[in-house]
Amino acid sequence: MKKSLLALAVGALLAMPCVLHAEEIEIQLVEVIQMTPLSGYDPLDDPEQSEPTPTRPNDFRATINGNTLSIEKREEAIPSAQATVVNATTGGVVVNQQFTTTLSEQISAQGVYALRIETAGGALVGQFVVQ
Numbered sequence: 749m750k751k752s753l754l755a756l757a758v759g760a761l762l763a764m765p766c767v768l769h770a771e772e773i774e775i776q777l778v779e780v781i782q783m784t785p786l787s788g789y790d791p792l793d794d795p796e797q798s799e800p801t802p803t804r805p806n807d808f809r810a811t812i813n814g815n816t817l818s819i820e821k822r823e824e825a826i827p828s829a830q831a832t833v834v835n836a837t838t839g840g841v842v843v844n845q846q847f848t849t850t851l852s853e854q855i856s857a858q859g860v861y862a863l864r865i866e867t868a869g870g871a872l873v874g875q876f877v878v879q
Contacts, residue, residue: 774810815854861875
């Protein structure tokens, strides 16, 4: 009896229209720390082999507004970036795109997503939810 009442209550909730409040939320980006090899070679000793400036969280602004993901590049010294968005539940890639200034993508399914922004100088990661 309790299970059937619970099933009816859940069914009633699912039948109700889902109203999304469009509110822009900034996605916190975190720098991916990359380990350098413990060899005696330092690329800074050789100007031809020097590493690009590391990518920092404030180099990009990523927001989610309803189901629209927007990424804006703030640092002019970064020529381009690669954005990858993966559905955390299914592991499916929903966005895998290179961009130079901004990127705006619609995320069609509800769920939790992982965002990765890669540049020549490193990577940033973040997580967001589409309801």
